Amino acid sequence: MLEFKDVTIQYGQNVIVRKFNMKVESGEIVSIVGESGSGKTTVIRAALGLLPGDGRVSAGDILLNGQSVLSNSREEWLKLRGDKMAMIFQDSGAMINPIKKIGDQYVEYIQVHDKMDKQAAYNRAVEMLSNMRLPDPDRVMNSYAFELSGGMKQRVGIAMAMTFNPELLLADEPTSALDVTTQAQIVRQMMEINKKYHQSIICVTHNLGLAAYMSDQIIVMRNGFIVESGDRDAILNHPQNLYTKNLLSAVPTMGGERYV
Ligand SMILES: Nc1ncnc2c1ncn2[C@@H]1O[C@H](COP(=O)(O)OP(=O)(O)OP(=O)(O)O)[C@@H](O)[C@H]1O
């Protein structure tokens, strides 16, 4: 459904990502792994049409359901980001308005996107919060952000991003601000929702263990290049590249268990 073909991305004259290739099928989870500064966020921002400043795709093509998105207008991007794609941020807590109850924000968010009465929007929000296994969703709806833990806020952010069942979810370090046990739970819930609704997910992480746990495909990046990519099992069992081997040997444990 989403394909990057030999994509080069630059900010001004600085080439940041070179010859990036990726093919994400419907319902598939792909992780992009790599050290800080390797270009992971740049890649997913390009997929969302949200490269900051003088960032641009200077070569190659990005196709969504077979159609190039590179010459999309601002309006076309806005529509895509409303209907087909959604983004999960590293720190969803920071996206939540501190002076409004979660429920009021969530209902408003739903009503901006969809013609639904208040009660229907409320019910939809509660259903999504339950999907993320938030205990007592009615209480969460009636809370302010400061009354929730970091993990709860992140669950609210993920629930909101998944509300309109986007075909493609782009998650940039969705759990890295959380402790390992909470990370493991949230990733499991994202996977459950992925199974239920068949969304494709692109997940950026610097944690190869997390990538191994959740993904069908893994892409390993370094300095703007893909050093290795392929099916999860191939990458884990037969890494070809020394850099990937080093990453594998440095995998931290998640929730007390090692997944690779
Ligand atoms: N707006 C920008 N203008 C110019 N250069 C940028 C901009 N954003 C990022 N870069 C550069 O692009 C390179 C890749 O950055 P990017 O944020 O994609 O890395 P990353 O892999 O997501 O790193 P991290 O794991 O730290 O989030 C870096 O060298 C960075 O300095």
Ligand SMILES: [Mg+2]
């Ligand atoms: Mg980043």
